[in-house]
Amino acid sequence: MATDDNDDLPQPFDAKKLEPAKKRQRSRSPSEAPRKQKRPGQRARIPDAQVASFRQRQEQREREAAEAAATRAVLAQRGINDVVREHYNAVPERGRDWRKTDSRIKGLRSLNNWVKSTIIQKFSPDEDHTPGAHEHGRDMAGAAHDLLVLDIGCGKGGDLGKWQQAPQRVGLYVGLDPADISIDQARDRYRSMGNRGGGGRGGRGGHRGRPPPRLFDGRFFIKDCFGESIEDIEIIRDVGYDLSPMGRSGFDIVSMMFCMHYAFENEQKARRMLENVSGALKKGGRFMGCIPNSNIIGERVIEFNKRMEAKAKTQSAPAKAEGTDASAGADAGASADADTDTTPTATTTAAPPKEDREEGEAEETAEWGNELYRVRFPGKTPADGIFRPPFGWKYNFYLHEAVEEVPEYVVPWEAFRALAEDYNLELQYHKRFADIWESEKDDHILGPLSERMGVRGRGRGDLLVTPEEMEVANFYVAFCFYKV
Numbered sequence: 001m002a003t004d005d006n007d008d009l010p011q012p013f014d015a016k017k018l019e020p021a022k023k024r025q026r027s028r029s030p031s032e033a034p035r036k037q038k039r040p041g042q043r044a045r046i047p048d049a050q051v052a053s054f055r056q057r058q059e060q061r062e063r064e065a066a067e068a069a070a071t072r073a074v075l076a077q078r079g080i081n082d083v084v085r086e087h088y089n090a091v092p093e094r095g096r097d098w099r100k101t102d103s104r105i106k107g108l109r110s111l112n113n114w115v116k117s118t119i120i121q122k123f124s125p126d127e128d129h130t131p132g133a134h135e136h137g138r139d140m141a142g143a144a145h146d147l148l149v150l151d152i153g154c155g156k157g158g159d160l161g162k163w164q165q166a167p168q169r170v171g172l173y174v175g176l177d178p179a180d181i182s183i184d185q186a187r188d189r190y191r192s193m194g195n196r197g198g199g200g201r202g203g204r205g206g207h208r209g210r211p212p213p214r215l216f217d218g219r220f221f222i223k224d225c226f227g228e229s230i231e232d233i234e235i236i237r238d239v240g241y242d243l244s245p246m247g248r249s250g251f252d253i254v255s256m257m258f259c260m261h262y263a264f265e266n267e268q269k270a271r272r273m274l275e276n277v278s279g280a281l282k283k284g285g286r287f288m289g290c291i292p293n294s295n296i297i298g299e300r301v302i303e304f305n306k307r308m309e310a311k312a313k314t315q316s317a318p319a320k321a322e323g324t325d326a327s328a329g330a331d332a333g334a335s336a337d338a339d340t341d342t343t344p345t346a347t348t349t350a351a352p353p354k355e356d357r358e359e360g361e362a363e364e365t366a367e368w369g370n371e372l373y374r375v376r377f378p379g380k381t382p383a384d385g386i387f388r389p390p391f392g393w394k395y396n397f398y399l400h401e402a403v404e405e406v407p408e409y410v411v412p413w414e415a416f417r418a419l420a421e422d423y424n425l426e427l428q429y430h431k432r433f434a435d436i437w438e439s440e441k442d443d444h445i446l447g448p449l450s451e452r453m454g455v456r457g458r459g460r461g462d463l464l465v466t467p468e469e470m471e472v473a474n475f476y477v478a479f480c481f482y483k484v
């Protein structure tokens with residue numbers, strides 16, 4: 001029998017629609033006659049067609065639930081790697097001119113690049129990287145051998161020019177990244193550097209006035225360096241892959257810029273990453289990089305949890321006040337003060353009190369940022385700001401023009417440092433970006449470099465990084481370990 005009542009057709013499962021449906025008036029019989037009481041034991045007078053329609057709808061819901069579960073299982077299998085890879089593949093390469101002039105975060109880009117150049121300048125030379133080496137003619141421009149550099153998570157090859165300007169000449173640069181399109185772009189960038197005859201803005205090596213050094217041999221491979229061993233790449237084996245502390249062959253440098261946080265999804269990945277780093281390094285080789293600052297993350301998480309605790313007290317205060325606890329009012333006042341947190345960047349909007357929240361609405365979680373960046377934890381965070389166990393603390397990170405809500409993982413610094421020791425990696429250097437700026441900005445090489453890179457105006461001019469950009473920069477630390 002055909003029916004005009006669309007509701008009888010199989011409908012997609014929609015939980016929200018189910019609720020009002022329950023409250024719907026029963027349809028009246030055509031005769032408008034008062035309903036007769038059903039006799040006990042008699043099947044309700046539901047027409048067979050309606051029973052069939054209910055059954056049909058139920059089956060449809062079950063089918064859809066099964067399909068949704070299957071999709072979730074596929075997504076879970078795809079895992080974070082694909083999400084991250086697809087994100088970086090999709091970030092457009094907008095060219096140096098755009099990055100230098102039109103980008104809203106050009107100051108941040110310049111500062112980040114300058115910090116990366118700084119650690120390359122300070123820690124890549126093989127032997128004498130002590131302050132003053134350059135002034136005393138002990139710089140490495142004519143060092144005995146050319147550096148072998150492995151750049152894990154090389155992305156679009158943004159650091160190729162920095163390596164070309166390293167104080168000690170680079171002989172081989174190997175770039176690895178799981179994002180295939182990024183690897184193509186890195187290769188293109190390398191080729192165009194070759195067409196321009198190498199060159200760059202000059203670093204501690206001071207190539208200004210001299211012909212730029214011959215462009216290094218550059219090789220690029222698509223590789224997940226946290227899920228797989230890199231030993232299966234021929235050039236890695238040719239240079240030398242050896243986990244033992246005795247290994248004399250291997251790369252001089254493994255660099256991992258803004259990338260290692262993806263490895264802290266679980267212990268297996270973090271260990272695989274360190275195994276790859278240590279296996280590829282020669283004894284005495286350096287492991288350098290930049291990662292988010294877990295101390296900052298910990299502080300923010302503590303602030304957030306304190307606010308939540310104060311709010312919970314405020315909410316329970318009226319109940320207490322009705323009883324005999326005279327101090328409850330004072331408590332509530334203190335909590336209200338705590339709620340009016342004036343930290344400019346922390347999220348201060350109060351979560352709706354539980355009773356105002358829609359059913360199923362998620363509880364408030366730690367979140368902060370400014371107009372340029374945002375960090376958002378999807379779940380609970382430790383009240384003391386210490387991330388235990390040190391793996392799997394996921395947050396979503398957004399950075400204007402650069403990163404669209406991509407999942408990252410906290411790298412708890414002390415745990416990472418201890419783990420690195422298991423792989424014969426000994427800490428040499430660990431500094432926040434703002435501190436690196438303060439301590440190196442007047443260096444007679446790195447200072448002028450900061451001007452050429454647009455971090456500040458010419459002639460020791462003003463800092464061209466806005467306070468909002470500096471806050472993002474301070475979300476990061478740079479580090480260097482030695483393989484011992």
Ligand SMILES: C[S@@+](CC[C@H](N)C(=O)[O-])C[C@H]1O[C@@H](n2cnc3c(N)ncnc32)[C@H](O)[C@@H]1O
Pocket residue numbers: 081084085088152153154155156157158159176177178179182223224225226227256257258259262
């Ligand atoms: C923020 S980008 C940094 C790119 C480059 N190092 C730079 O500083 O310009 C992070 C890079 O890490 C890479 N990455 C993510 N997971 C990785 C993995 N499992 N192995 C190697 N690289 C990975 C991404 O594909 C992306 O290119």
